Structure formats: structure tokens, C-alpha cells
Amino acid sequence: MLWGRGLSGFLFAMVAAAAASAAPPEPEHGNRERGKTVxxxxxGCHQVGAGARHGIGPHLDALFGRRAGSLDGFRYxxxxxxxxxxxxxxxxxxxxxxxxxxxxxVPGTRMSxxxxxxxxxxxxxxxxxxxxxxxxPASNPSAPSPPRPEIGGAAMAIExxxxxxxxxxxxxxxxxxxxxxxxxxxxxxxxxxxAFIRAxxxxxxxxxxxxxxxxMTANLGNEEIAALAAFFSGLDPQ
Amino acid sequence: xxxxxxxCFGMLAGAGVASLAAPSFLRAQGAPHVVIVGGGAGGATAxxxxxxxxxxxxxxxxxxxxxxxxxxxxxxxxxxxxxSFASITHGYDTLAANYGITVVxxxxxxxxxxxxxxRLADGSRVAYDRLIVAPGxxxxxxxxxxxxxxxTGIMPxxxxxxxxxxxxKSRLDALEDGQQIVIVPPPNPYRCPPAPYERASVFxxxxxxxxxxxxxxxxxxxxPKFSKQALFSEGWxxxxxxxxxxxxxxxxxxxxxxxxxxGTVETDFDTFHGALVNVIPAxxxxxxxxxxxxADDSGYCPIDPASMRSMMxxxxxxxxxxxxxxxxxxxxxxxxxxxKVAAMNVRGDLIESKVFxxxxxxxxxxxxxxxxxxxxxxxxxxxxxxxxxxxxxxxQTHEASEVRKTNYxxxxxWYAGITADIFGA
Ligand SMILES: Cc1cc2nc3c(=O)[nH]c(=O)nc-3n(C[C@H](O)[C@H](O)[C@H](O)COP(=O)(O)OP(=O)(O)OC[C@H]3O[C@@H](n4cnc5c(N)ncnc54)[C@H](O)[C@@H]3O)c2cc1C
Numbered sequence: 001m002l003w004g005r006g007l008s009g010f011l012f013a014m015v016a017a018a019a020a021s022a023a024p025p026e027p028e029h030g031n032r033e034r035g036k037t038v039x040x041x042x043x044g045c046h047q048v049g050a051g052a053r054h055g056i057g058p059h060l061d062a063l064f065g066r067r068a069g070s071l072d073g074f075r076y077x078x079x080x081x082x083x084x085x086x087x088x089x090x091x092x093x094x095x096x097x098x099x100x101x102x103x104x105x106v107p108g109t110r111m112s113x114x115x116x117x118x119x120x121x122x123x124x125x126x127x128x129x130x131x132x133x134x135x136x137p138a139s140n141p142s143a144p145s146p147p148r149p150e151i152g153g154a155a156m157a158i159e160x161x162x163x164x165x166x167x168x169x170x171x172x173x174x175x176x177x178x179x180x181x182x183x184x185x186x187x188x189x190x191x192x193x194x195a196f197i198r199a200x201x202x203x204x205x206x207x208x209x210x211x212x213x214x215x216m217t218a219n220l221g222n223e224e225i226a227a228l229a230a231f232f233s234g235l236d237p238q
Numbered sequence: 239x240x241x242x243x244x245x246c247f248g249m250l251a252g253a254g255v256a257s258l259a260a261p262s263f264l265r266a267q268g269a270p271h272v273v274i275v276g277g278g279a280g281g282a283t284a285x286x287x288x289x290x291x292x293x294x295x296x297x298x299x300x301x302x303x304x305x306x307x308x309x310x311x312x313x314x315x316x317x318x319x320x321x322s323f324a325s326i327t328h329g330y331d332t333l334a335a336n337y338g339i340t341v342v343x344x345x346x347x348x349x350x351x352x353x354x355x356x357r358l359a360d361g362s363r364v365a366y367d368r369l370i371v372a373p374g375x376x377x378x379x380x381x382x383x384x385x386x387x388x389x390t391g392i393m394p395x396x397x398x399x400x401x402x403x404x405x406x407k408s409r410l411d412a413l414e415d416g417q418q419i420v421i422v423p424p425p426n427p428y429r430c431p432p433a434p435y436e437r438a439s440v441f442x443x444x445x446x447x448x449x450x451x452x453x454x455x456x457x458x459x460x461x462p463k464f465s466k467q468a469l470f471s472e473g474w475x476x477x478x479x480x481x482x483x484x485x486x487x488x489x490x491x492x493x494x495x496x497x498x499x500x501g502t503v504e505t506d507f508d509t510f511h512g513a514l515v516n517v518i519p520a521x522x523x524x525x526x527x528x529x530x531x532x533a534d535d536s537g538y539c540p541i542d543p544a545s546m547r548s549m550m551x552x553x554x555x556x557x558x559x560x561x562x563x564x565x566x567x568x569x570x571x572x573x574x575x576x577x578k579v580a581a582m583n584v585r586g587d588l589i590e591s592k593v594f595x596x597x598x599x600x601x602x603x604x605x606x607x608x609x610x611x612x613x614x615x616x617x618x619x620x621x622x623x624x625x626x627x628x629x630x631x632x633x634q635t636h637e638a639s640e641v642r643k644t645n646y647x648x649x650x651x652w653y654a655g656i657t658a659d660i661f662g663a
Contacts, residue, residue, distance in 0.1 A: 174599075174652070174655055175651060178658070184647040184651030184654070185652060211613070216599065218629045
């Protein structure tokens with residue numbers, strides 16, 4: 001505990017120096033190390049650190065001070081873009097509020113994260129993000145990530161038939177809304193092709209565990225998964 | 239075609255059409271005409287998918303008896319106080335306005351298969367090139383001796399959502415501590431296999447919340463076992479110990495009948511009295527389908543497993559609860575899934591669009607107590623004989639409460655998703 005305070009004091013000084021422009025200095029309580037563990041719930045969708053790119057979620061580099069919904073090349077929900085236009089800027093206070101219950105602060109956000117009710121976990125995560133997001137973003141954050149051939153490689157090599165994907169998508173949109181809204185089930189609209197393919201293979205092979213998804217992916221072959229990825233990656237959230 | 243369409247237009251104007259996309263209507267005069275009878279989970283999905291995917295190449299008319307649709311799915315959540323009635327009620331305006339579907343608020347009284355036309359209650363006719371029949375179920379009231387349509391005011395079934403569901407809720411809410419509820423579930427096959435037991439759960443939830451520790455819920459089942467039995471039994475034991483008693487035929491010996499005036503259910507074993515008796519009788523395909531000769535002796539309609547096309551008439555498709563869908567349960571999820579296969583085949587017939595192999599899926603969530611929901615699901619593929627299950631799953635007993643809570647949140651997401659997929663968003 002004492003050690004924690006000491007570290008956060010150090011962090012506070014560091015952050016305050018880095019963000020001298022932010023008017024009232026924000027108190028800093030989080031533990032960066034613990035925050036890194038908390039971030040494991042986020043890194044399936046968000047990349048951070050030098051060379052981070054957009055994935056299912058936008059990359060988080062240079063997050064602090066960034067206007068919400070403002071990065072090029074990422075397809076935000078209209079709700080998030082609107083909040084950014086209305087002046088929402090990410091800082092420790094706004095992130096704290098958002099992470100507590102994303103859908104309450106930005107109804108209509110595509111981020112399918114229920115929220116972190118534990119205040120300390122949020123502080124830890126924010127402390128981690130402050131340090132980790134300080135690097136410069138990749139030069140072209142929307143470029144596809146280098147392929148990871150170990151999972152879904154064969155499907156990634158196929159050029160998916162979006163028309164077939166649209167038919168197959170009938171099975172998905174019973175739960176995952178076509179509009180991109182999330183109401184308890186994640187949005188899959190506008191996901192990058194490879195992220196989509198990888199996720200389905202992860203469900204198929206039980207790397208990601210979910211009863212409905214492992215059943216739904218059981219009968220999907222490479223053609224089908226490539227077709228679905230082609231269809232959903234081509235959609236814009238409403 | 240033109241003359242028929244004009245006649246149609248005149249009739250529609252009189253029958254209270256929700257809205258008519260006039261320009262696309264005029265442009266599409268030569269286009270083939272698909273008529274859908276029944277704007278529920280199956281029929282409205284089929285209408286939307288055909289209209290969405292065919293655009294102006296096909297004229298779509300949806301004939302629905304009621305101006306609004308209250309979903310049976312989540313109606314148990316309304317009974318338990320988890321949802322409002324308004325939140326489970328949907329209109330047809332979006333289908334009319336955004337998809338150019340002609341929504342006719344009228345009851346179809348007959349299908350003239352020879353002339354390929356549907357007759358409406360006012361005597362007018364609507365011609366079709368392809369017809370989709372999705373009327374859901376009819377209740378066979380006298381499958382329980384002593385029960386009748388008249389008795390539904392005293393012993394509500396609430397197996398078609400609407401005023402019956404509201405009546406059941408008001409009766410439930412008016413119960414006093416110590417009063418007994420009796421549920422008589424239906425024999426197989428029926429709409430939504432786990433729903434009578436989800437209903438018992440939400441009844442118990444309401445009684446428990448009011449502190450009615452003296453009340454009991456007796457289930458007199460004509461079946462020896464039921465859907466998700468291990469999960470429900472575990473949940474009842476955990477949340478409502480001693481409150482819910484389930485008896486199969488080996489205990490009660492058979493249901494001999496009900497006496498609505500006395501509020502009793504008579505079995506071979508004993509006569510049970512309920513301050514509230516919820517009778518859910520046996521079921522069969524909606525009358526319009528049976529009258530048109532689309533059903534077989536089972537009371538339901540045989541279909542081609544690869545397309546949902548009627549085995550009785552190649553210009554007609556039957557889907558949802560009215561169809562014999564092999565291993566698929568009668569659920570909204572299943573009806574919605576079947577509708578997409580039928581819609582694709584209808585487009586293939588009429589405008590030669592590509593027809594992919596049929597795929598079907600289902601998942602049903604059931605709420606046992608606040609934040610504790612269980613699920614069962616399967617995928618299906620057509621074989622020569624039937625729609626057959628290819629893979630399936632079911633929730634496990636002794637699951638972590640976090641898993642059950644996530645299931646519940648997922649079910650809320652499913653409801654938002656499927657209703658947007660059925661009625662448009
Ligand atoms: C208590 C309960 C809980 C349930 N829970 C779930 C659940 O959690 N998940 C799930 O997937 N399913 C659930 N279901 C099942 C689901 O409601 C049905 O399986 C589904 O509604 C079937 O769809 P359908 O299109 O075949 O019929 P319906 O939805 O009943 O639609 C038929 C429509 O046709 C209309 N119609 C009938 N005849 C005519 C006519 N002659 N002219 C004009 N219109 C006509 C009716 O008015 C109706 O609107 C539940 C059911 C109940 C009773």
C-alpha cells in the first residue's frame with residue numbers, strides 16, 4: 001500500500017510534467033503494473049505501444065488529449081463521433097467515467113465492454129494507459145497487421161465472396177445487430193478482415209470460449225469464414 | 239398483373255395500410271408478387287429479407303391480423319416485472335416505410351391455391367406468385383376437457399401474447415400469501431419447449447419478492463420430462479426451495495379435466511385447486527394453413543427441409559411454428575432462421591437470384607431468477623427426411639453466477655437483435 005502510494009506519487013509527477021497543458025492537475029492513484037494485467041481484457045481489440053494499429057477497436061497511442069471518435073481510418077459508431085464533436089476529450093477523468101460503464105456514458109458505442117465497477121482497477125488501468133499510450137502512433141494505423149499464419153491462415157488467403165457472406169450473415173444478425181448497435185451482444189460490423197477471421201477461428205478452436213459461438217462456427221469452413229469477413233468488414237456502423 | 243395490382247391498391251387503401259411506398263410501387267408494377275400471411279417472428283422476417291434483398295424486383299405484401307405484435311418471447315419477463323409491456327410490443331411502420339412492404343392489416347380467411355390468391359375477411363382477394371404462410375399456432379382448447387375459449391378469461395393460457403398476457407399478470411399480481419398457482423403445460427410438440435418452466439420460475443420470483451412464503455406453484459405436466467429439466471430443478475431448489483412442485487404423469491396419473499368455475503384441475507390422483515390456474519392446451523398449425531390443406535394428420539405442415547417449401551404446393555412456403563421443422567423447436571429464433579432460407583428460395587424462384595445451401599440455427603435463453611439465465615442451442619442442416627441437428631450445447635448445472643449473469647445480458651442483446659432483424663431498425 002505504502003509502496004503503491006509512492007509509485008503513484010512518482011507517476012503523478014511524471015504525468016503532470018508530461019501533460020503540463022492540462023489545466024487542473026489530476027490526482028493519480030493507479031498502479032501501472034496491475035493496470036497492465038487489467039489491460040489484458042482490452043488487448044484483444046486495442047493495440048497500444050510503438051507501431052500500434054487499428055484492430056477491432058482503434059489503437060490507443062497518444063490517447064490522452066485525443067478527441068473521442070477522431071482517428072482516421074477507424075469506423076467509429078456515430079454515437080462516438082457525435083460525442084467527440086460535442087467536445088469529449090479523453091483524459092483520466094473522462095476515461096474513468098467511460099470505463100465504468102461505457103454504454104451509459106456513450107449510448108450506442110460499439111465497444112462491447114460491460115464496464116469496470118472496481119474503482120481501483122480503473123485507476124490502475126488508467127495509470128497503465130498513461131504510460132503505454134505515450135508512444136507515437138504507427139505511420140499508417142489502418143494498414144492490415146502483418147499476417148499471423150498460425151491461426152486462420154488458409155481463410156485469410158481466400159478472397160471472400162461478400163454475397164455469400166451476406167447470406168451467411170443471416171445467422172449472425174439475429175444477435176449481432178446489423179446496425180452495429182450493442183445491447184449486450186458485441187458489435188461485429190466493420191471489423192477488419194483479419195481480426196474477424198482470427199476471432200472466428202479462435203471460437204472454432206476454443207481459444208476463445210463461448211458456447212453459442214463455438215457452435216455457430218463449428219459448421220463454418222474457410223470459404224464461409226472468408227465470406228463472412230468480407231461482408232462484415234465492408235459494412236459501416238450506423 | 240396490372241389490373242390485379244390496381245385492385246389490390248384500392249382494397250389496401252380501404253383496409254388501413256400502415257404506409258405505402260408509392261413511387262416504388264408504381265415502378266414495380268410488372269414485378270412478381272410475394273404475399274406473406276402472418277407478421278410474426280417468421281413472416282415479418284421473410285417479408286423484410288425478400289424486400290431488402292430483391293429491392294423493386296419483387297413486390298411484397300404482408301398480411302397481418304393485428305396492428306401490433308407483442309412477442310411471446312420475453313413475455314415471461316414481463317410477467318416477472320423485468321420488462322414493460324410496451325417494450326415487448328412492436329409495430330409494422332418500419333417495414334412499410336423503409337422497405338416498401340405493403341402491410342395489410344386484415345385477417346386472411348382462405349387460400350385459393352388453384353387461382354393463387356388469398357382471400358381477406360372483407361371478401362377482397364390478393365393474388366400471389368409465391369405465398370409464405372406463417373400463422374403460428376392455434377390452441378386446441380378442448381385438448382384439456384372442460385377448457386374452452388370462453389374459459390380463457392378465468393384460466394388464462396397467455397400462449398399468444400397480448401391481452402391474455404396482461405390478464406395473467408394482473409391475476410398474478412393480485413394473489414395473496416398462501417394462495418396456490420396451478421400450471422398445466424401442453425403435450426409435445428408445442429411452441430417454445432422451456433417456456434412453461436421459465437414461466438413457473440418468474441411466478442416464483444414474483445411471489446418470493448412479495449414475501450409470499452405460504453404460496454405454492456403446482457405444475458401438472460402431461461409429459462414425463464421437460465426441456466432443461468436439470469437446470470430448472472437445480473434453480474428452483476436454489477432460489478425457491480419448497481415453492482415449486484412438478485408432477486409428471488407417473489405421479490398424477492393423467493389430467494382428466496378442469497373446472498373453470500371452481501378453479502380446479504382434476505387428475506387421476508387428486509383434484510388441485512388454484513387461485514390462479516394457467517392452462518396451456520395442445521397446439522397445431524394456425525387455421526389458415528390447415529384449411530388450405532397444407533397440414534398433415536399431425537396438425538402441422540410438412541416442408542422440404544432444404545427450402546421450407548410446402549410438400550403440398552410448390553408455390554407455397556410454410557415456416558415458423560406452423561411447420562414440421564424436424565429437430566428444430568418451435569421458437570422465434572427458429573422461425574427467424576427458417577424465414578431467411580425461405581426468403582432466399584422465393585427470390586431464387588422469381589428472379590433467379592443465387593440460392594445457397596440452407597442453414598438453420600436456434601438458441602433459447604430461459605430466466606430462472608434475476609441475473610440467472612440458462613441457454614440451449616443447436617445448428618441444423620437439411621437431410622432427405624428432415625431438418626436435422628448437427629451440433630448443440632446446453633448450459634451446465636453448478637455454473638458460476640458470473641456465467642449465468644452473462645447469459646442474461648446476452649439474452650437482452652439477442653432480444654434487441656432479433657426484433658431489429660424481424661421488424662427492421
Ligand atoms: C411464453 C413464451 C415464451 C417464449 N419464449 C421464447 C424465447 O425466449 N425465444 C424464442 O426464440 N421463442 C420463444 N417463444 C416462441 C415464439 O414466440 C414462437 O415460436 C414464435 O413467435 C413463432 O413465430 P411464427 O412466426 O411461427 O408465429 P407468430 O409469432 O405467432 O406469428 C404469427 C402471426 O400470424 C398472424 N396470423 C395468424 N393467422 C392469420 C391470418 N389468418 N391472417 C392474418 N394474420 C394471421 C398472427 O396474428 C401472428 O401475428 C416463446 C413463446 C411463448 C408462448
